[in-house]
Amino acid sequence: MDGSQQGIPTSAAPAGAQQRRSLTGAATAATVLISFMLVREVLVSVGNWHDYVVVHDYLAGRATAADLEAADSGALAMLGGFWPGALVGIAAGVPFLVWLWRARINAELMSGAAAHRRARGWVVGGWTAPVVNLWIPYQVVRDIWRASAPQRSVPVTLVNAWWALFVVATFVVKPIQWRMASTFDSEQDVLSNANVSTLLTVLYLAAAVLLFVIVRRITAWQTHGHARNAV
Numbered sequence: 331m332d333g334s335q336q337g338i339p340t341s342a343a344p345a346g347a348q349q350r351r352s353l354t355g356a357a358t359a360a361t362v363l364i365s366f367m368l369v370r371e372v373l374v375s376v377g378n379w380h381d382y383v384v385v386h387d388y389l390a391g392r393a394t395a396a397d398l399e400a401a402d403s404g405a406l407a408m409l410g411g412f413w414p415g416a417l418v419g420i421a422a423g424v425p426f427l428v429w430l431w432r433a434r435i436n437a438e439l440m441s442g443a444a445a446h447r448r449a450r451g452w453v454v455g456g457w458t459a460p461v462v463n464l465w466i467p468y469q470v471v472r473d474i475w476r477a478s479a480p481q482r483s484v485p486v487t488l489v490n491a492w493w494a495l496f497v498v499a500t501f502v503v504k505p506i507q508w509r510m511a512s513t514f515d516s517e518q519d520v521l522s523n524a525n526v527s528t529l530l531t532v533l534y535l536a537a538a539v540l541l542f543v544i545v546r547r548i549t550a551w552q553t554h555g556h557a558r559n560a561v
Contacts, residue, residue, distance in 0.1 A: 350439055351432035353549040359425035361542055367422040368531075368538055374410045375531045378511075378524040381407070385520045410511070427454055429545065433474050436552045441477035448473070464501065468493040475544065478551040488547075492540035499533035 384401040387393035401407065408414065434453050438446065447469050448456065456466030472489050507530050510523040 350436050350552075353429055353432055353436070353552060356425055356429035356432060357545050357549045360422070360429050360545060363422040363425055364538055364541070367418045368535055370409055370415070370418050371531045371534050375524070375527045377404070377407055377410055378520075378527040380404075382517075382520045382524045385514075385517055389517055423457075426545075427457070429549075430454075430470070430474070433478070433548055433552065434470065437474045437477035440552065445477040446470075446473040464497060471544065474548060478548050480551060488540055488544060492537055492544060495533050495537035495540065499530055499537060503530045503533060 381401050384393055384397050388395070388398055431450075431453050434446070434450060438450075448466060452466050453470050456470055457463055459466070468489070471493070472486050475486060475489050476484060503526065507523065507526045510519065510526055514520050514523070
């Protein structure tokens with residue numbers, strides 16, 4: 331089933347009537363802002379371990395109730411809230427989607443719209459639509475990857491690994507960690523939350539490294555491919 335049958339129309343303008351889009355600036359902005367998001371994830375994990383240390387010391391008589399209150403209202407605890415995470419995520423997501431949109435247009439110019447399983451609207455819509463956001467963004471990136479590569483038989487292992495890490499982190503580990511962080515009934519609960527938070531951070535770091543490589547390679551392929559075609 332093609333993209334137009336999925337509910338989002340294809341672009342009315344033919345691919346050949348459009349100009350190649352520069353990816354370098356958007357790729358740099360996306361990489362920098364995603365890196366800031368990762369810094370927040372690391373700081374949240376550090377804050378969760380700090381909370382555990384304070385709780386452990388309090389139960390051992392080495393910390394006071396004031397220390398517990400300070401840990402609960404400190405800067406690291408604030409970073410773990412919903413709104414800071416949402417704002418950082420949006421700030422990182424916007425330049426990435428700009429890069430992805432431009433990369434899709436370039437990929438169509440290089441290999442034709444038929445090389446893509448989804449209509450162009452899914453480049454953005456696939457990330458926000460419930461349920462289908464489990465696989466449509468992956469399909470979009472995978473098709474751009476293959477359409478941009480110098481050889482069409484390029485392996486997609488890198489894209490597969492990135493998406494697997496991202497899905498496990500976002501849709502499996504993160505909800506578990508949120509539930510853990512909502513209620514602490516014992517020292518073990520605080521320790522478990524710190525451990526799961528660390529796992530989440532590691533998964534996001536690994537996924538981000540792979541995404542940076544994907545962004546860099548697609549940007550290079552499209553830039554160099556356009557230069558070759560212009561000769």
